[in-house]
Structures are given as C-alpha cells and as structure tokens.
Amino acid sequence: MKILQVEYLHWAPLFWLGIFIGLAIVVVVIGKLFFRNDYNAVDQQSLPFYSGTSHTLLQLITASSLYWGFKHTLDAYFSIIKRLFISDVEDFMQWFIIIVAIMLLILTGVLL
Amino acid sequence: MIKHVPILLVAIPLLVAFMIPMIGMVNRTARTVIGAIALVMILAISYYIAGDVMLHGKIFYYMVGSSNPEIITEHGLTFPIRIGLKIDPFSLFFILMATTLVFIFYLFSIQYIEENERKNYFTVLFICMVAGMMGLLVANDLFTFFVFLEILSISSAALVAFRTERKHPPYAGYKYMFVSAVATSFFLLGIAFLYAQYGSFNIDYLKEAIRGTLLDKIAIVLLIIPLAMKSGVVPMHMWIPDTYSEAPAPISAMVKLGSLICLYGLFRISFSFGLSHAHVSYPLGVLFIVFGVLSMFVGVTQALVQKDVKRLMAFHAVSQVGYMLLGMGVGLSVVKSGDASFALFGKVAMIGGLLHVINNALYKGLLFLTSGVLVRHFKTRNLDAMNGLAHYDIFTTVVFMIAALAISGIPPFNGFVSKIIIYESVFQYNPVLTLIAIFVSILTLASFVKVFYSAFLGMPSKKRPMEQPVLIKCSMLLLAVFIVAIGIFPQGILKIIIEPAVNALVNF
Numbered sequence: 001m002k003i004l005q006v007e008y009l010h011w012a013p014l015f016w017l018g019i020f021i022g023l024a025i026v027v028v029v030i031g032k033l034f035f036r037n038d039y040n041a042v043d044q045q046s047l048p049f050y051s052g053t054s055h056t057l058l059q060l061i062t063a064s065s066l067y068w069g070f071k072h073t074l075d076a077y078f079s080i081i082k083r084l085f086i087s088d089v090e091d092f093m094q095w096f097i098i099i100v101a102i103m104l105l106i107l108t109g110v111l112l
Numbered sequence: 113m114i115k116h117v118p119i120l121l122v123a124i125p126l127l128v129a130f131m132i133p134m135i136g137m138v139n140r141t142a143r144t145v146i147g148a149i150a151l152v153m154i155l156a157i158s159y160y161i162a163g164d165v166m167l168h169g170k171i172f173y174y175m176v177g178s179s180n181p182e183i184i185t186e187h188g189l190t191f192p193i194r195i196g197l198k199i200d201p202f203s204l205f206f207i208l209m210a211t212t213l214v215f216i217f218y219l220f221s222i223q224y225i226e227e228n229e230r231k232n233y234f235t236v237l238f239i240c241m242v243a244g245m246m247g248l249l250v251a252n253d254l255f256t257f258f259v260f261l262e263i264l265s266i267s268s269a270a271l272v273a274f275r276t277e278r279k280h281p282p283y284a285g286y287k288y289m290f291v292s293a294v295a296t297s298f299f300l301l302g303i304a305f306l307y308a309q310y311g312s313f314n315i316d317y318l319k320e321a322i323r324g325t326l327l328d329k330i331a332i333v334l335l336i337i338p339l340a341m342k343s344g345v346v347p348m349h350m351w352i353p354d355t356y357s358e359a360p361a362p363i364s365a366m367v368k369l370g371s372l373i374c375l376y377g378l379f380r381i382s383f384s385f386g387l388s389h390a391h392v393s394y395p396l397g398v399l400f401i402v403f404g405v406l407s408m409f410v411g412v413t414q415a416l417v418q419k420d421v422k423r424l425m426a427f428h429a430v431s432q433v434g435y436m437l438l439g440m441g442v443g444l445s446v447v448k449s450g451d452a453s454f455a456l457f458g459k460v461a462m463i464g465g466l467l468h469v470i471n472n473a474l475y476k477g478l479l480f481l482t483s484g485v486l487v488r489h490f491k492t493r494n495l496d497a498m499n500g501l502a503h504y505d506i507f508t509t510v511v512f513m514i515a516a517l518a519i520s521g522i523p524p525f526n527g528f529v530s531k532i533i534i535y536e537s538v539f540q541y542n543p544v545l546t547l548i549a550i551f552v553s554i555l556t557l558a559s560f561v562k563v564f565y566s567a568f569l570g571m572p573s574k575k576r577p578m579e580q581p582v583l584i585k586c587s588m589l590l591l592a593v594f595i596v597a598i599g600i601f602p603q604g605i606l607k608i609i610i611e612p613a614v615n616a617l618v619n620f
C-alpha cells in the first residue's frame with residue numbers, strides 16, 4: 001500500500017492548485033469583460049444584502065444561536081456530558097482514578 | 113562538539129533562563145534578543161543534526177558525568193550520576209517540531225506581551241518551558257524524564273496564571289498545577305515499580321529487561337495514564353479548556369505544544385515497553401483507539417456549542433488528539449501481529465498519526481495566535497460580541513481561514529494529508545472508525561464556520577482594529593506557510609522525517 005494513494009484518489013495537490021488558479025483567472029477575466037463596472041461603493045451597494053430579513057433581526061443571530069437545532073436534538077447528550085465533567089479538581093482526580101482502574105483491569109487480563 | 117548536542121539542547125535554554133532576570137534589569141531589548149538567540153541556537157542545532165539522524169540513522173547517546181559521554185555504560189563515569197540522554201529519529205522529529213514552533217511563538221509574544229506585564233518573568237518562564245520540553249525529548253532514563261516533566265509543568269502552570277491581577281488565570285494555573293502534580297506523582301510511582309524490579313531507570317535497558325509481568329503492567333499503566341492526562345485525552349480532558357482559555361495566546365499555543373510533547377512520552381513508553389509483548393500491545397492499542405474515538409467525538413461536540421472562542425479552540429485541541437491516538441493505536445495493536453499486510457497498514461496508520469501531530473501543532477498554534485488577535489481587538493472572548501473583523505483585517509482573516517480549513521481536513525492544506533492517511537489505513541482496521549473520524553471532521557468544519565461567521569463576517573465593528581505589529585504578522589505568516597507547504601508537498605516530510613521516526617519507534 002502506497003501512502004497517499006487511495007484506491008479512488010491520487011493526491012496531486014499541484015494539479016488541483018493549478019486547476020484552482022486557472023479557474024480563478026477565468027472568473028476574473030469573465031468578470032472584467034462582462035460584469036457591470038458602474039459599482040458605487042459609497043452608497044448602500046457596499047452593505048450586505050440579506051434576503052427576507054432585516055439587518056436588525058440578522059444581528060440577533062449570534063454565535064450562541066447558531067446550530068440551535070443540533071443543540072436541541074442533543075440536549076440529552078449534553079446534559080450527561082455536563083454532569084460527567086464538572087471541571088472541578090475533584091472531577092479530575094475521580095476520572096484519573098477511574099481510568100487507571102479500567103486500564104489495570106484490562107491490561108492485567110481481569111476483564112478479558 | 114557535535115557529540116555534546118543532546119546536552120546543549122537542554123543546557124542553552126536552561127542557562128539563558130537563569131541569565132534573563134539579570135539581563136532584563138540592565139537592558140530589556142538585550143533580554144528579548146538573548147532569549148531569541150537561545151531559541152535560534154537550539155533551532156540551528158536540531159536542524160544541523162537532522163541529516164545525520166534522519167537520513168543516515170545516527171543515534172546520539174550522551175551520559176552526563178562520564179569522561180567520554182558517548183559511552184553509554186557506567187564505565188568511565190567520573191561522577192556517580194547517570195543522566196542518560198538520547199536522540200533518535202523519533203525524538204528528533206518532536207525536537208524539530210518543538211524548536212521551530214517555540215521560536216515562532218516567541219516572535220509572536222515579543223510584541224503581544226506588553227512590557228508592563230512583567231515581561232522579565234514571562235521570558236524566564238517561557239525559556240524554562242522550552243528547557244523542560246527539550247529535556248523531556250532527549251531523556252533516555254525515566255527519572256530524568258520525570259524531572260523535566262516537572263520543569264515543564266511548573267513553568268507552564270506559572271505562565272497560565274501569569275496575569276495574576278485578573279480573577280480567573282490564577283485559578284486556571286492552580287488547576288493545571290494540580291493535574292500536573294497528580295500526574296507526575298503517579299508517574300513517579302510507575303518508575304518506582306520498574307526500578308524495584310530491574311534496578312535501572314534507563315529506557316533502553318528496561319525495554320530489553322521487561323517481561324510483561326503483573327508488576328510491569330501496573331507500572332506501564334502508572335506511566336502512561338499520567339501522560340495521557342497531560343495530553344488531554346478524554347475523559348481526563350477538562351483541565352484543557354479551563355487552562356488554554358485563561359492563558360495569553362502565545363502561552364495557550366505553548367501549553368498545547370507541551371501537551372504534544374507529553375504525547376511523545378506516551379507513545380515512547382507504550383511502544384518501548386508494550387510492543388515486545390503482544391498480550392500488552394494489543395489491548396493497549398485497542399484502548400488507544402477507544403480513547404481516541406472518545407476524544408474526537410466528545411471534544412468536537414463540546415466545541416460546537418461553545419461561544420467562548422478560546423474554549424472552543426481548546427475543545428478542538430482535545431478532539432484532534434483523538435486522531436493521533438487513533439492512528440497510533442491502530443499501529444500499536446497490529447504492527448507486531450506477525451501478519452505482513454496488518455503490519456503494513458498499521459505502520460501507515462502510525463505515519464498518519466505522527467504527521468497529524470506536527471500538522472496539529474501548526475494549525476492549532478496558528479488558531480491560538482489568531483484567537484489572541486481577536487481577543488485583543490474585541491476585548492472579549494465571547495463570540496456573540498464579535499463581528500466584522502474581515503472588513504478591516506484581511507491578513508488575520510486569511511490566516512484564520514487557512515488554519516480553519518486545515519483543521520477541518522480540507523485540501524490542499526496539511527490537515528487533509530494526515531487525515532486521509534489515517535482514514536485510509538484505519539478503514540482497513542475497521543471502517544466504522546473511519547466514518548466516525550470523517551463525521552468529526554465535518555463537525556469541526558461546522559464549528560469553525562461558526563467562528564468565521566461570528567468574528568469575521570457581519571456588519572463592520574464600530575471600532576477600527578489597530579494594525580498588527582510586524583512580528584505578530586510574521587509569526588502567523590510563517591505558520592500559514594508551513595501549513596500550505598506541507599499540504600502541497602507532503603511527500604518530502606513523510607519520507608525524510610515521519611517514516612524514519614516511525615521506523616525508530618517500531619524497532620526501538
């Protein structure tokens with residue numbers, strides 16, 4: 001088995017980099033030739049356009065609101081995680097002892 | 113002169129660390145420059161011997177106190193001390209990584225840490241930490257290893273608690289010190305178990321002598337679990353977010369590097385003492401895989417819900433350790449199985465795991481440094497209170513994107529290369545593990561999309577950021593260049609550095 005040569009993929013980064021640069025040049029050339037050049041940066045064209053919502057509302061979507069569906073679905077998992085890892089020094093010690101015990105039981109063959 | 117290389121790597125930073133307070137009282141610029149010179153010297157030494165060690169397989173032995181330090185037996189010792197040092201391809205791989213990165217982090221810290229923040233103390237502790245790392249990497253006996261582990265831990269804890277005028281850093285430093293004290297105490301107990309049986313601390317000797325008895329197994333557990341704890345392996349990881357988030361950015365990056373150095377110890381001891389006995393190496397490898405998967409999954413899911421940018425990055429540090437454990441665990445469990453095809457993909461998995469160590473050190477270092485820039489600009493770690501940095505600071509935006517894409521395993525950055533090697537080899541061990549690893553990468557990308565959306569996109573912030581000082585930009589640029597270079601030209605580093613390192617570990 002050769003490293004970096006998977007069955008369906010040959011990793012040739014220079015080739016892909018060339019493709020990427022080529023595409024970027026094509027986009028720039030097309031942009032220069034065909035896109036509008038009457039862009040005015042001083043009026044509201046410079047502001048981002050958010051379809052279907054106001055700017056004020058959009059600013060309320062903060063980092064802690066992102067992926068709320070994911071968090072909501074995994075509420076049970078996160079409550080377990082919170083209970084397991086309270087991040088106190090006692091917690092560190094407790095996990096350390098538990099893992100030492102498990103490792104000893106497995107390596108010494110008691111659990112196998 | 114070249115025969116003294118192992119001790120020079122430790123002695124230079126140690127000596128300079130003790131000189132810094134005196135020089136700092138006389139001239140602050142001289143203090144900073146001498147610190148940099150010390151780091152450049154160890155960087156130059158490590159690269160100078162790289163050709164001999166990596167390409168020609170030369171191993172440096174050094175016995176402190178011997179009339180001829182290259183004689184590794186006790187014959188010729190002029191002092192009754194036996195501090196044995198050794199540099200082989202595996203340790204040199206970590207030495208090259210550490211010397212390069214500490215120099216870059218030091219460059220960043222020169223203009224990031226203000227002079228009125230007791231920079232003398234900072235520089236002393238920083239260089240002491242480097243001495244601890246170097247000592248740990250060249251130690252060839254367990255007691256010396258323990259001593260340098262303590263030096264690394266104490267200086268790290270002091271640096272984490274560096275900003276004592278604030279409420280949380282001293283508490284974070286205390287937590288780190290507690291974890292380190294517990295870890296090193298058990299480590300010392302493990303050393304005692306081996307010394308009591310075999311009468312030696314020397315790792316080479318113990319590797320040959322160890323018989324896989326019950327006491328040996330207890331000793332192995334007592335040696336590797338503390339190192340796993342110091343590396344931030346789940347479920348012993350909770351000190352990581354507390355510690356990394358409270359330390360200044362270059363220190364978060366340094367403590368992360370320290371964790372990777374502890375991972376070196378974990379791999380060194382597991383492979384040295386476990387590999388020669390299949391009834392130890394197989395379960396140990398499987399346990400590595402289990403802890404790796406746990407670390408990957410728990411780390412990334414906890415990261416995804418964070419709104420503190422540094423805690424988020426700290427949880428990703430935990431998650432990334434999982435990939436390394438996965439690769440090395442597969443290697444440990446199959447590389448000496450006696451089946452040639454098993455041994456081959458086990459070795460490839462180890463290559464992926466080790467490459468991920470250096471890749472992780474690079475992009476994680478860059479992410480911590482960019483988080484430092486974010487925190488300095490927004491005066492908060494809360495992502496909810498950040499927005500629109502990309503409107504003003506294109507440089508930080510671009511380097512952050514490079515690091516974020518690299519950690520998510522997106523081509524053509526370095527994270528992709530190591531991850532695909534791990535996916536490819538682990539797939540042959542168990543396809544489910546590869547699926548989990550890919551799923552974790554997707555969650556990693558989602559998490560960094562969140563950071564990018566919150567801190568860089570959106571409406572421009574009211575306050576225009578100050579221009580980043582040149583050394584801060586240089587250090588981040590250097591890391592970004594390494595990330596892209598390894599991503600585009602991985603074969604060089606794989607052939608010259610990683611493969612000899614893996615061979616040295618397997619045939620240790």
